[in-house]
Amino acid sequence: MMGEVILEAKEICKYFGGLKAVEKVDMQVEKGDIFGIIGPNGAGKTTFFNICSGIYQPTSGDILFNGESIINQRPEHIAKKGMARTFQNIKLFKNMSVLENIKIGFHNRTKTTMFDAIIRNKKYRVDEEVIVREGIAILEKVGLSEYRDTLAGNMAYGLQRRVEIARALALDPQIILLDEPAAGMNPMETHALMTFIQNINKEGYTIVVIEHDMKFIMSMANKVLVLNFGQKIAEGTPEQVKQDEEVIVAYFGKGLDLGGGH
Amino acid sequence: MRTDEMRNDIPKTSFWRRQMSGVRDFGKGIFDKIKAIYEKRKLQINLIIILLLLVFPYLARSNYIMGIACRMLMYSVLAGSLNVINGYSGQFNIGHAGFFLIGAYTEAIFATQFGISFWPLLAVSGAFAAIVGFLISLPTLRLRGIYLAIVTLGFSEILRVIALNWSSVTGGAMGIKSIPSPTFFGMTISNSSNYYYIFLFIAILFLAVTGRVLKSRVGRAWISIREDEAAARSLGVETRFYKSINFMYGAFWAGVAGAAFAPYYRFIASDMFTLDEGFNILSMVIIGGQGTLVGPLVGSIIVNLITEVFRFAARYRMVVYATLIIVMMWWRPQGLVGAYDSVFAIKKSQRKPVRMASAKEAGEE
Ligand SMILES: Nc1ncnc2c1ncn2[C@@H]1O[C@H](COP(=O)(O)OP(=O)(O)OP(=O)(O)O)[C@@H](O)[C@H]1O
Ligand SMILES: [Mg+2]
Numbered sequence: 001m002m003g004e005v006i007l008e009a010k011e012i013c014k015y016f017g018g019l020k021a022v023e024k025v026d027m028q029v030e031k032g033d034i035f036g037i038i039g040p041n042g043a044g045k046t047t048f049f050n051i052c053s054g055i056y057q058p059t060s061g062d063i064l065f066n067g068e069s070i071i072n073q074r075p076e077h078i079a080k081k082g083m084a085r086t087f088q089n090i091k092l093f094k095n096m097s098v099l100e101n102i103k104i105g106f107h108n109r110t111k112t113t114m115f116d117a118i119i120r121n122k123k124y125r126v127d128e129e130v131i132v133r134e135g136i137a138i139l140e141k142v143g144l145s146e147y148r149d150t151l152a153g154n155m156a157y158g159l160q161r162r163v164e165i166a167r168a169l170a171l172d173p174q175i176i177l178l179d180e181p182a183a184g185m186n187p188m189e190t191h192a193l194m195t196f197i198q199n200i201n202k203e204g205y206t207i208v209v210i211e212h213d214m215k216f217i218m219s220m221a222n223k224v225l226v227l228n229f230g231q232k233i234a235e236g237t238p239e240q241v242k243q244d245e246e247v248i249v250a251y252f253g254k255g256l257d258l259g260g261g262h
Numbered sequence: 263m264r265t266d267e268m269r270n271d272i273p274k275t276s277f278w279r280r281q282m283s284g285v286r287d288f289g290k291g292i293f294d295k296i297k298a299i300y301e302k303r304k305l306q307i308n309l310i311i312i313l314l315l316l317v318f319p320y321l322a323r324s325n326y327i328m329g330i331a332c333r334m335l336m337y338s339v340l341a342g343s344l345n346v347i348n349g350y351s352g353q354f355n356i357g358h359a360g361f362f363l364i365g366a367y368t369e370a371i372f373a374t375q376f377g378i379s380f381w382p383l384l385a386v387s388g389a390f391a392a393i394v395g396f397l398i399s400l401p402t403l404r405l406r407g408i409y410l411a412i413v414t415l416g417f418s419e420i421l422r423v424i425a426l427n428w429s430s431v432t433g434g435a436m437g438i439k440s441i442p443s444p445t446f447f448g449m450t451i452s453n454s455s456n457y458y459y460i461f462l463f464i465a466i467l468f469l470a471v472t473g474r475v476l477k478s479r480v481g482r483a484w485i486s487i488r489e490d491e492a493a494a495r496s497l498g499v500e501t502r503f504y505k506s507i508n509f510m511y512g513a514f515w516a517g518v519a520g521a522a523f524a525p526y527y528r529f530i531a532s533d534m535f536t537l538d539e540g541f542n543i544l545s546m547v548i549i550g551g552q553g554t555l556v557g558p559l560v561g562s563i564i565v566n567l568i569t570e571v572f573r574f575a576a577r578y579r580m581v582v583y584a585t586l587i588i589v590m591m592w593w594r595p596q597g598l599v600g601a602y603d604s605v606f607a608i609k610k611s612q613r614k615p616v617r618m619a620s621a622k623e624a625g626e627e
Contacts, residue, residue, distance in 0.1 A: 055492065055496075075495040076501065094490075106479075107499050110479055114511070120474060171497060
């Protein structure tokens with residue numbers, strides 16, 4: 001199975017008026033990868049994610065998910081095909097409890113209709129039972145059991161990020177796109193998150209992760225894509241990328257720490 | 263627990279703010295306690311309430327009081343169905359009177375022209391309203407907030423104007439008269455004391471069915487759209503489909519209420535379904551509490567009581583409504599029954615957890 005491409009971007013461009021937010025970006029994510037995307041602020045990382053997950057249509061180029069083109073498909077259909085994501089500015093259902101948030105993640109995996117719900121037939125009962133059971137299991141897995149009935153909007157910032165990942169897991173996706181999952185976390189939380197991502201990766205989830213934290217990317221990803229001003233300036237293993245001239249310029253220009261180095 | 267913690271950091275500024283939050287807490291005590299008791303003994307309390315409601319006409323012994331009761335029940339279905347749209351899926355419909363109109367006219371036309379009996383027409387009128395609800399949902403799927411509100415408002419007026427001018431079918435300005443009363447096993451149901459049971463039946467059915475829908479995958483999908491549409495879509499919720507279904511569901515019950523209303527009044531005319539009527543229904547939802555099942559019911563009771571009390575001064579009734587809505591917005595924006603920590607409760611800025619090192623948020627929307 002290894003080596004099989006699951007998500008592929010072909011010369012993706014996205015222009016906002018005159019602004020070239022993403023310019024001819026190629027990417028090949030293989031099954032089982034932890035694929036890192038880095039780049040300075042405004043490099044186009046989030047925009048690129050939004051194209052992959054169907055929120056934006058690219059100006060040109062193509063996205064293949066399991067070999068099938070998914071541009072022109074709506075986000076909900078892409079989600080159904082097995083792609084989950086989190087958002088840089090956390091998008092939780094704030095007035096729902098943590099467990100209810102997770103339950104929405106099961107939307108695709110259950111088939112209860114309004115009619116089933118009204119007469120409370122077997123389909124409804126089985127679906128609800130499965131959702132609660134597996135939802136609780138996911139909460140345990142991400143260590144949020146004690147918060148199951150807490151309103152998501154009342155959780156601490158770091159925990160909210162975890163709820164969002166848990167919700168994505170409820171989709172049972174093949175691939176998960178994480179947009180700066182460690183933003184706003186303290187070093188301990190970040191470390192726990194890294195371990196967690198590695199664990200779910202071992203379970204078979206392919207992961208694409210945007211992160212500013214270089215240590216995070218360099219120690220976890222097996223492949224890294226570097227964007228700057230919308231363009232791909234480097235791609236390869238963390239070691240290759242670290243030594244790339246252009247990357248060093250892009251990053252030291254911004255005064256960022258490359259991590260691990262000194 | 264957590265809401266207490268959060269609220270503690272709101273009022274530390276001024277004396278006046280502390281007083282204000284004290285007033286707010288007053289509501290918290292009463293309604294949240296009632297809710298807690300209710301949750302504990304749901305079944306028994308429901309049974310007792312239904313029993314009391316069933317014998318109520320024998321206790322009241324007054325057609326006048328039963329008339330008020332009928333209106334309260336009918337409006338609780340109207341307000342409740344509007345709440346499914348505005349409170350649960352977060353769409354903004356202010357033209358609910360339009361669906362009410364469709365239901366009433368469908369019943370009246372089929373009953374007077376074709377002699378079809380009342381009971382099947384309840385469902386037929388609901389279905390007609392749902393179809394109209396579907397049609398109105400199509401162009402509005404891409405609209406939100408105030409834009410959607412304006413479309414629903416315009417659509418409600420268009421329906422009224424059609425009813426006013428399509429004389430051959432709707433009776434035009436004369437309206438439709440002599441709408442036959444329903445019969446039940448040979449018994450004609452005409453006065454308020456009897457008709458009460460029809461409204462009661464519909465209201466209970468509405469609450470029971472809606473409660474079930476809301477606690478299912480469908481209801482959760484609606485709420486997720488209210489909370490964050492982009493997130494809902496990223497989790498595979500077909501938001502267009504669920505928004506449409508949501509409009510249809512709300513419209514259906516408004517249609518059913520309309521169908522029950524027409525033969526109750528025995529006469530309908532287009533001026534019964536003006537925008538005022540739409541706002542009237544909306545005010546019940548706001549006063550009672552959006553996004554809660556019993557809120558609109560409480561809102562309907564209160565607004566109808568006010569209507570009765572101020573009947574002698576009909577002109578000033580609107581002033582009372584307005585004052586009440588403003589007071590509610592200040593005191594309990596989530597409505598009387600709204601949970602203390604509901605969406606509509608505290609201003610967003612006061613609810614947000616503190617964000618450390620909040621990253622730049624460009625590009626998500
Ligand atoms: N909807 C939009 N309309 C116009 N411009 C946009 C839009 N979304 C993003 N941009 C612009 O596109 C560029 C890339 O933004 P993007 O959010 O993708 O960057 P990023 O790499 O995710 O940055 P950060 O690290 O700050 O999250 C920025 O200049 C941004 O202002
Ligand atoms: Mg970004």
